[in-house]
Amino acid sequence: MNTQFIQSISINWNKIEKDSYLREIESIHSLNKLEFTKPVTFFVGENGSGKSTLLEAIAISYGFNPEGGTKNYLFSTYDSHSELHEAMTVSKSYRKPNWGYFFRAESFYNVATKEEEYSDITHPSERYHQKSHGESFLALAQRQLRPNGIYLLDEPEAALSPQRQLTLLMQIYECAKHGSQFMIVTHSPILLGLPNAEIWNFDDGLLHLCEYEETDSYQITEMFINNRNLLLDRLLTKDK
Numbered sequence: 001m002n003t004q005f006i007q008s009i010s011i012n013w014n015k016i017e018k019d020s021y022l023r024e025i026e027s028i029h030s031l032n033k034l035e036f037t038k039p040v041t042f043f044v045g046e047n048g049s050g051k052s053t054l055l056e057a058i059a060i061s062y063g064f065n066p067e068g069g070t071k072n073y074l075f076s077t078y079d080s081h082s083e084l085h086e087a088m089t090v091s092k093s094y095r096k097p098n099w100g101y102f103f104r105a106e107s108f109y110n111v112a113t114k115e116e117e118y119s120d121i122t123h124p125s126e127r128y129h130q131k132s133h134g135e136s137f138l139a140l141a142q143r144q145l146r147p148n149g150i151y152l153l154d155e156p157e158a159a160l161s162p163q164r165q166l167t168l169l170m171q172i173y174e175c176a177k178h179g180s181q182f183m184i185v186t187h188s189p190i191l192l193g194l195p196n197a198e199i200w201n202f203d204d205g206l207l208h209l210c211e212y213e214e215t216d217s218y219q220i221t222e223m224f225i226n227n228r229n230l231l232l233d234r235l236l237t238k239d240k
Contacts, residue, residue, distance in 0.1 A: 005150045005181045008035040008091045009058055015087035022084055025050040026205035034207070036183070038198040039176035043185045044215050045202030051185045052154050054202075056104075057084035058183065059152045064102035070144075071100060097181075099149040103140070105158035133159040138167065145171050147178030157188040165190040189217040 010033040016022055023029045028050045043051040056066065063071050131139060137159045145151060157165050169191055172182055186192060192199065192212055201210040212218055224231055 002035075002037055003093055003095055004036050004039070005093050005095060005097050006036055006058065006062065006090055006183070007093055008033060009061070010034075010089045010091070011084070012087045012089070016083065020083065022053070022082055025053065027202040027207045028054060028084075031207055034200075036181070036198070038196065039180065040172065040182045040184070040194055040197040042192055042194075042197055042199045043183070043202060044187070044192065044199055044210075044217060046216070049202035051202050052104075053082055053084060055152055055154055055183060055185050057082065057088050058090065059102040060085040061088045061090045062100075062150070062152075064100070064152065068102045068104040070102075095179075097148060097150040099144070099146045101144040101149070101151050103144075103151070103153045103156055105137075105155040134161060134164060138164050141168055141171060145175050145180070147175055147180055149175065149180045151175075151180060151182045153182065153184045153186075155185055155187070157186055157191055162190060169194055187217050189215070189221045192217055 011031055013023075013029075013032075026049075027045065031054075043055060045051050060066050065071075137156065141156065156168060160168060165188055172184075172191075173194060176182060184191065192215055199210050199212065199215065201208050201215065203216070
């Protein structure tokens with residue numbers, strides 16, 4: 001029995017304009033329905049393959065602010081999201097999450113600023129701007145990720161060192177064990193190594209499931225580590 005908070009999403013393409021750029025994203029334009037059966041789902045693929053576009057639409061359809069934050073955040077610095085959410089239907093479980101958060105690395109500064117504005121005596125600010133980029137990312141994760149919650153994360157590894165990525169991986173794993181659901185866009189071979197996660201690949205023009213070892217993040221990292229000198233020699237001296 002599927003007990004995930006978001007069990008599936010479906011897209012009615014009749015609600016998307018004929019000249020919309022969404023129809024030009026190969027991995028998305030043929031997508032009608034996508035099911036989520038595991039606590040952790042990863043979206044992987046090359047830049048521009050549609051990962052963040054789909055995650056963003058899911059987040060907005062579920063009720064999150066387009067730029068990120070909890071469901072209590074309501075602001076707009078710059079409207080850059082697509083109309084995909086307007087054509088999307090989210091199928092939800094009978095279960096209700098205790099908490100939720102939509103994290104976007106590219107708009108984290110705006111969310112951190114709003115967090116300070118929203119703070120009061122009862123809800124003091126975490127003062128993310130007073131921390132380094134990486135420290136603020138991790139502090140937010142440690143503050144917001146809880147059991148029995150729904151979390152959509154867009155490139156959470158962006159400012160994290162490999163060691164801090166391992167810390168985040170452990171926190172995701174523990175929360176997932178205790179009823180949370182995650183959808184994560186990532187290029188991190190560390191985060192992608194999380195056991196029993198489902199990985200959707202947006203490359204090759206068709207959204208498809210893949211194994212960890214089949215991702216570019218894993219293969220390129222492995223190739224570089226095992227053949228660093230040979231690879232660098234070919235890349236850096238090929239025109240000499």
